[in-house]
Structure formats: C-alpha cells, structure tokens
Amino acid sequence: MKRLGCKIIQGKLEKELKEKTESFIMKGNRAPSLAVILVGSDPASETYVRNKHEACSRLGFLHFDYRFDEDVKEDDLLALIDELNGRADVDGILVQLPLPKHIDEKKITNSISVEKDVDGFSPFNVGRLCLGEECFIPCTPKGVVEILKYYDIPTAGKKVVVIGRSNIVGKPMAMLLMQKGFDATVTVCNTRTPSLKDYTLDADIIIVATGRPGTLGSSMCRNDAVIIDVGVNRIEDKSRERGYRLVGDVDYHSFEDTECQVTPVPGGVGLMTVMMLMENTFESANRRKK
Numbered sequence: 001m002k003r004l005g006c007k008i009i010q011g012k013l014e015k016e017l018k019e020k021t022e023s024f025i026m027k028g029n030r031a032p033s034l035a036v037i038l039v040g041s042d043p044a045s046e047t048y049v050r051n052k053h054e055a056c057s058r059l060g061f062l063h064f065d066y067r068f069d070e071d072v073k074e075d076d077l078l079a080l081i082d083e084l085n086g087r088a089d090v091d092g093i094l095v096q097l098p099l100p101k102h103i104d105e106k107k108i109t110n111s112i113s114v115e116k117d118v119d120g121f122s123p124f125n126v127g128r129l130c131l132g133e134e135c136f137i138p139c140t141p142k143g144v145v146e147i148l149k150y151y152d153i154p155t156a157g158k159k160v161v162v163i164g165r166s167n168i169v170g171k172p173m174a175m176l177l178m179q180k181g182f183d184a185t186v187t188v189c190n191t192r193t194p195s196l197k198d199y200t201l202d203a204d205i206i207i208v209a210t211g212r213p214g215t216l217g218s219s220m221c222r223n224d225a226v227i228i229d230v231g232v233n234r235i236e237d238k239s240r241e242r243g244y245r246l247v248g249d250v251d252y253h254s255f256e257d258t259e260c261q262v263t264p265v266p267g268g269v270g271l272m273t274v275m276m277l278m279e280n281t282f283e284s285a286n287r288r289k290k
C-alpha cells in the first residue's frame with residue numbers, strides 16, 4: 001500500500017498561501033479575514049473551529065470568533081450574519097455545522113452573502129459549481145482534488161465512485177470531477193446501494209464520505225485502486241488518554257498488503273479541508289481588495 005499522507009501537501013500549500021498573503025498585505029491591502037460562528041459545545045466542532053482559528057493565525061489572517069449557547073435563538077444568529085454580511089472588514093463567514101435541531105440549517109447558511117460564502121454551501125455557489133462557473137468550491141471536495149494533483153493521480157477517463165451524497169461532500173465532489181478538465185466518469189453510491197462492491201470493484205478512484213467506519217475494505221477494491229477517505233469518526237479507546245481515537249470510513253489496515261494508494265485518518269483529507277477554507281477566504285479578500 002502507498003500512504004497518501006497530506007501533511008506534506010498542507011505544508012506546501014500553507015507556505016505558498018502565506019507568501020501570497022504577505023505580498024497582498026505589502027501592497028496595502030488589509031489581511032484576509034474570516035468570521036466563524038460556533039453554536040453549542042460539540043467536541044468535534046470545537047476541534048474543527050480551533051483548527052480553523054490556528055490556521056488563520058499561522059497565515060496572518062484576521063479571525064473573528066462568535067460562540068453561542070446550544071439554546072440560541074435563530075433570529076439572533078440571523079441578526080449576527082446580517083451584520084457580518086454588511087461589514088467591510090469581513091471576507092468570509094462560516095457557520096460550523098451541525099446546528100441544534102431547533103435551528104433551520106438551510107435558512108442560516110442561505111443567509112450568508114454569496115460573496116462571503118467561503119464554505120460554498122449557498123444555492124448560488126452550488127448552482128455555479130454545477131454549471132462549471134467560477135465559484136467558491138466546497139472545501140473538502142476542493143481538498144480532495146489537491147491530493148489527486150499532488151500525487152499525480154489522473155482523473156480523465158477514469159472511473160470514480162463516490163460513496164456518500166451529502167451536500168457538503170458527496171454531491172459537490174461528484175459534480176467537480178465530472179466537469180471539463182477533470183473528465184472522470186463518476187458514479188455516486190450511498191450506504192443503501194445494494195452490493196456496493198459491484199461498483200467499487202470496477203473503480204480506479206473511490207472517495208468515501210459516509211460517516212460510517214468500515215464502509216470500504218480491500219476486498220471491495222481492485223488491487224491498484226486509489227482510495228480517498230473523507231470520514232473522521234471518533235471511536236472509544238480507553239488506552240488513549242483522551243478516551244477515543246480517530247478513524248476514517250475506510251478499513252485502512254485491510255489495504256496494507258495491496259498495491260492501493262490510500263489516504264490516512266488522521267493526517268489525510270481533514271488537513272486539506274482547513275487549507276482550502278483559507279484559500280477561499282484569501283480568494284474572497286482578493287476579489288474585494290480593500
């Protein structure tokens with residue numbers, strides 16, 4: 001097996017983006033800035049938000065963090081987003097998902113101005129992605145493309161199977177790889193697809209984003225397949241100080257004696273997602289140039 005580690009890609013992209021940011025600021029522009037809204041205290045969301053905050057600090061971006069209790073009113077969130085939409089010193093706005101059940105997630109993400117929607121979740125951005133037009137590409141699919149590029153894995157004419165059809169990963173991932181320039185033949189499966197391996201056994205590249213550990217093992221793949229594991233799952237592990245460990249959606253160890261190329265968890269796609277958010281935020285700042 002070849003391990004497609006992403007720390008090295010993150011380091012390279014971060015160095016490039018830091019240089020671009022320094023030169024942007026040297027030209028008299030304000031540093032790119034990101035506003036992050038977190039509701040409640042879900043430990044995974046807290047970690048993601050901390051990672052985003054730290055990436056902003058390393059790159060010299062400004063960041064504004066907003067925290068709300070679990071029982072926040074929808075109107076209070078909408079009022080804050082409305083204020084951030086109008087602020088000239090904010091380039092990107094991100095509401096960490098998932099939100100508590102009493103909040104309409106769609107209403108919240110749709111209220112973010114399309115120019116500041118660095119997650120790329122708004123119908124406008126999704127529509128432009130479908131049409132192959134310039135837009136904010138959702139961070140995880142954009143990060144997967146960077147992994148394929150870095151490791152020289154071609155997509156043109158290849159059979160790609162995406163497992164998972166979420167709005168955040170599966171759908172935009174499939175949409176992106178079928179575009180001109182990527183030219184893949186894409187099949188989208190989900191956890192209810194009967195006999196998943198009928199599809200995966202035929203695939204050159206398999207992208208797994210189901211949120212379920214063990215979705216894909218080596219017996220379901222060709223011996224030379226490329227496997228991109230988007231899952232980040234916490235499973236109990238009393239031998240660890242923090243009481244859990246992270247695993248992906250792929251049974252990573254089952255690939256050890258194969259010729260497959262596989263992204264690890266941790267150290268894989270997650271690192272890319274944060275970098276792509278930073279790239280989208282820079283892009284937003286660059287469009288505004290204030």
Ligand code: GUN
Nearest residue numbers: 094095096097098119139
């Ligand atoms: N929760 C899990 N992934 C994401 C993401 O990419 N963006 C936001 N806003 N929330 C998430």
